[in-house]
Amino acid sequence: MTESQPTLSGHSGELAVAVARAHGVETMFTLSGAHVFPMYDGAVKADPPMRLLDVRHEQTAAFAAEATGKLTRVPGLAVLTAGPGVTNGVSAIAQAQFAGSPMVVVGGRAPANRWGSGSLQELDQPPIVESVSKLARTLHTASDVLAGMDQAFTAARSAHRGPVFVDIPMDEFFNSASGPAPGPPGTSRLEPDGDEVRRVAGLIRGAERPVLVLGTDVWADGAEEAALRLVEAARLPTLTNGMGRGVVPGGHPMLVTKARSAALGKADLVVVVGTPLDFRLGYGVFGGKDEGSTPAQVVHLADSPGQVSGHAKLAASVCGDLTNILDGLLAELDTSRPDWSAWLGDLQDVVRATAERDRDLLSAEADPIHPARIYGELVPRLADDSVVIGDGGDFVSFAGKFVEPKRPGGWLDPGPYGCLGAGLGAAIAARLARPSSQVVLLLGDGAAGFSLMDVDTLVRHGLPVVMVMGNNSAWALEKGPMQMLYGYDVVADLAPRTAYDGVVKALGGAGETVTDPRQIGAALDRAFDSGVPYLVNVITDVEAAYPRATFGI
Ligand SMILES: Cc1ncc(C[n+]2csc(CCOP(=O)(O)OP(=O)(O)O)c2C)c(N)n1
Ligand SMILES: [Mg+2]
Numbered sequence: 282m283t284e285s286q287p288t289l290s291g292h293s294g295e296l297a298v299a300v301a302r303a304h305g306v307e308t309m310f311t312l313s314g315a316h317v318f319p320m321y322d323g324a325v326k327a328d329p330p331m332r333l334l335d336v337r338h339e340q341t342a343a344f345a346a347e348a349t350g351k352l353t354r355v356p357g358l359a360v361l362t363a364g365p366g367v368t369n370g371v372s373a374i375a376q377a378q379f380a381g382s383p384m385v386v387v388g389g390r391a392p393a394n395r396w397g398s399g400s401l402q403e404l405d406q407p408p409i410v411e412s413v414s415k416l417a418r419t420l421h422t423a424s425d426v427l428a429g430m431d432q433a434f435t436a437a438r439s440a441h442r443g444p445v446f447v448d449i450p451m452d453e454f455f456n457s458a459s460g461p462a463p464g465p466p467g468t469s470r471l472e473p474d475g476d477e478v479r480r481v482a483g484l485i486r487g488a489e490r491p492v493l494v495l496g497t498d499v500w501a502d503g504a505e506e507a508a509l510r511l512v513e514a515a516r517l518p519t520l521t522n523g524m525g526r527g528v529v530p531g532g533h534p535m536l537v538t539k540a541r542s543a544a545l546g547k548a549d550l551v552v553v554v555g556t557p558l559d560f561r562l563g564y565g566v567f568g569g570k571d572e573g574s575t576p577a578q579v580v581h582l583a584d585s586p587g588q589v590s591g592h593a594k595l596a597a598s599v600c601g602d603l604t605n606i607l608d609g610l611l612a613e614l615d616t617s618r619p620d621w622s623a624w625l626g627d628l629q630d631v632v633r634a635t636a637e638r639d640r641d642l643l644s645a646e647a648d649p650i651h652p653a654r655i656y657g658e659l660v661p662r663l664a665d666d667s668v669v670i671g672d673g674g675d676f677v678s679f680a681g682k683f684v685e686p687k688r689p690g691g692w693l694d695p696g697p698y699g700c701l702g703a704g705l706g707a708a709i710a711a712r713l714a715r716p717s718s719q720v721v722l723l724l725g726d727g728a729a730g731f732s733l734m735d736v737d738t739l740v741r742h743g744l745p746v747v748m749v750m751g752n753n754s755a756w757a758l759e760k761g762p763m764q765m766l767y768g769y770d771v772v773a774d775l776a777p778r779t780a781y782d783g784v785v786k787a788l789g790g791a792g793e794t795v796t797d798p799r800q801i802g803a804a805l806d807r808a809f810d811s812g813v814p815y816l817v818n819v820i821t822d823v824e825a826a827y828p829r830a831t832f833g834i
Pocket of ligand 1: 671672701724726727728
């Protein structure tokens with residue numbers, strides 16, 4: 282401790298809240314439990330108080346913290362009571378681990394002074410959470426809290442980002458300690474290897490048909506501007522996925538997401554930035570589409586060493602601060618690079634042809650409604666700074682096809698963990714993180730069942746969100762594949778045409794059911810104008826399955 286560092290004294294909850302605030306946390310997502318009361322007391326007595334956002338299921342608190350981390354790039358904070366409170370949060374913690382979302386979960390824990398005697402919810406939680414988090418540990422005494430919480434937040438926000446779990450025994454939660462007051466957060470950034478960057482620039486320079494892929498970590502690492510600089514200066518055809526969507530704005534001439542199959546199938550070099558080479562990217566095998574052609578060379582650029590693919594055959598890789606890597610490539614390519622305009626032009630032709638084909642679906646008059654028509658109505662109504670959240674199967678896959686965000690940081694999809702039920706938590710987080718933006722939650726009717734009760738949370742906290750449901754009365758993303766494999770399906774149907782808008786109304790929001798495609802637009806306008814949580818329940822055609830090329834297996 283230096284002389285200039287003030288001392289902080291208080292109970293563990295006060296100390297933990299002070300550290301969270303020093304790391305930029307504004308909201309504590311939680312559901313009540315006595316084991317974590319000191320966190321609430323710490324929030325209430327902080328100056329100014331920390332916002333408490335209480336939900337109806339711990340998964341919602343944890344998904345809200347995860348989405349806060351994604352949207353604000355400051356770790357989200359969930360506080361979950363001991364035992365079932367913590368176990369209810371595990372799926373969201375796993376999702377954060379898969380997506381690299383910075384978040385800290387503070388768990389209650391049965392008291393240390395009775396450990397082994399069988400007190401209520403006496404569960405050793407870190408071993409349960411360990412495999413799905415960056416770090417999971419118990420802060421055994423009040424005097425561990427200041428340093429332990431700082432370590433938790435620092436780990437969560439350092440590349441590669443992810444969830445950190447700590448629990449504090451109840452007796453020690455109420456105990457007091459003192460120590461140095463938390464200062465501003467420290468983060469270190471890994472300098473990339475300059476020789477490797479030059480090697481990658483050489484590979485790009487030598488390519489005839491290069492393609493760039495920008496993923497979630499481009500946004501998470503704060504490299505979105507460097508990425509766009511590189512794309513525009515080098516005029517590289519680019520695809521985006523996850524939270525990389527919007528880094529190259531929808532409609533940009535270099536964005537060829539609509540020509541994805543041609544781009545990845547014909548490329549001779551694919552440079553993947555800030556996203557794993559997982560099932561979403563064909564496990565990192567590209568090209569070789571035309572007869573006699575060889576697979577593309579693959580370059581992987583990652584925010585940290587552990588993220589570089591271990592399974593794909595890589596021509597080169599670089600890890601470290603993504604802004605430095607991308608600016609390093611730009612500096613190299615600025616001086617000399619081939620002209621790829623013919624290749625880019627070919628892909629732009631495919632983009633145009635795809636957009637032309639999509640137009641029919643987006644304006645489909647079909648009865649029952651084709652889910653694409655919903656996007657035909659929604660997309661023109663989206664502002665550039667809107668936040669769009671997907672929670673569902675096929676319905677959300679259609680969104681991935683038709684919604685091309687204009688800015689980064691406003692697109693939340695299920696990501697590689699693909700966990701249904703994140704929707705309401707993410708919507709709550711988005712409403713708080715972007716108070717003046719449109720927040721649109723796209724819900725499958727199946728997915729809605731996991732979290733719809735948390736409309737109550739939106740209502741209690743005065744958080745308006747537009748919910749748009751593609752209600753095909755089925756778990757369609759599973760129904761189609763089961764039909765394909767077995768010629769029949771079971772456990773894939775839901776009750777026909779359920780009035781989920783009635784559920785939202787009962788909880789204090791508003792909504793309506795739409796069965797005529799020509800009524801969707803007006804219903805969306807009413808939802809955006811309503812200023813309350815509003816569900817547009819669109820009854821859609823279960824036969825209109827998403828044309829899927831991969832099942833992720
Ligand atoms: C927590 C969880 N349970 C089950 C699944 C498997 N699953 C993936 S998509 C899907 C169907 C989703 O149905 P719905 O939300 O109605 O969207 P639809 O495919 O019908 O458009 C299911 C059950 C999952 N991904 N996550
Ligand atoms: Mg469905």
